[in-house]
Amino acid sequence: GAVVSQHPSRVICKSGTSVKIECRSLDFQATTMFWYRQFPKQSLMLMATSNEGSKATYEQGVEKDKFLINHASLTLSTLTVTSAHPEDSSFYICSALGLAGGFDNEQFFGPGTRLTVL
């Protein structure tokens, strides 16, 4: 149990286009999901906290108009990178917070999405 998927796993796009990344909790409901960004050989940096049915909470320095987050259901959160530029190239990882069924206080991570902006 407690599987989180991300789609796509890898995407290459041209500068100026928008890219949507999906994060799904497959066998549990997640009222809270998190989006992280990881540069090569570096740690994960929290970008935002996504709560089902409400606006996301962004960390300091993260542009909310550039990184649009939607958490429309208890199993799906999406991150849209708008007008992507080469500096947005990174590994984006989501996690879903389990709050019941033995998953208390644990985040379950997706496999990540590698974004390359040309």
Next chain:
Amino acid sequence: AQSVTQLDSQVPVFEEAPVELRCNYSSSVSVYLFWYVQYPNQGLQLLLKYLSGSTLVKGINGFEAEFNKSQTSFHLRKPSVHISDTAEYFCAVCEGSGGSNYKLTFGKGTLLTVNP
């Protein structure tokens, strides 16, 4: 604000040798502590976690960690490593009582390389 320091960016070790990956944290309140492993181009997998209770925590793949409150440390250990343990290891800390306040702060990671 909480922070996590992983003192070693890289740890090379021979197969079947013991290993310790160090992690220190700073926080003004009680914390939850975690160790995650990341294989190349993959997400994170939880190795073990400390929430409360016994300070010695056992996890998957033969790993264990000990929470030391006085030294604010949560070092990860394995008595005998395998080639397959080669990966990046992240220590993480969480403040708060859960729910939407449950935000993780990660260390910079330690690359464990197990050589034959």
